Amino acid sequence: MAGLTGIYNKLLARFGEQFWWPVTTGNSTLEIIIGAVLTQNTAWSNVEKAIGNLSREKMISIERMRSIGEKKLASMIKPSGYYNQKARKLKNVVEYLENNPLRQLAKMDVKQLRKSLLGVNGIGPETADSIILYALEKPSFVVDMYTKRIFFRIGLIDKNQGYEEVKQFFESGLPKDVNVYKEYHALIVELAKNFCKKKPLCESCPLEKNCEKRM
DNA sequence: CGCCAGGGCCTCA
């Protein structure tokens, strides 16, 4: 029965380092934040198209994002889906970033930073943790649908455990290390995409031996 | 064709 670290090592051995988060333009921090919003319940391939549109129009900038109309912004991010909602969310986020510059956010501790981010309409728990971990590079474990699915099937968490509870489970069982958190989440996504799909492919799954296969 | 994807907000008990 491997613990969280044992599972991490197995995934790392199988998939190798993931080097998340994929960044395509120069202003990587802002791009990561925008991507974190656009990827909400959306395949990353669609997010890439939307970010490609924004990048082509030099929109990866606080000033440009502030000046563009919401309708126009929505049309540019159309491939990522939910484009009306997401355009409004992005507007909220850049307004927040204007009032709370990155250099200021960088000084905050994770707890207050998280609380602050969650105050923005459009940033929920997973998006907040993604921004803290991948954009600001502070240790805050990201829990997503994949995380819950995999660790429920393995038998380490229960269906009724909420976001904060699952997050605590990981953070209390792992070294408080930004790179470990980053890599672990990336490896979880990789496992979910390749094996632990909604309809699981258990054969040759790296965690096959210590999985309870609950459904 | 139907299913699904790196959620979050709003509403209504």
Place this chain on the structure above:
DNA sequence: TGAGGCCATGGC
């Protein structure tokens, strides 16, 4: 405070 409805495109 928790479940349910809603948002939407593109890949397979």
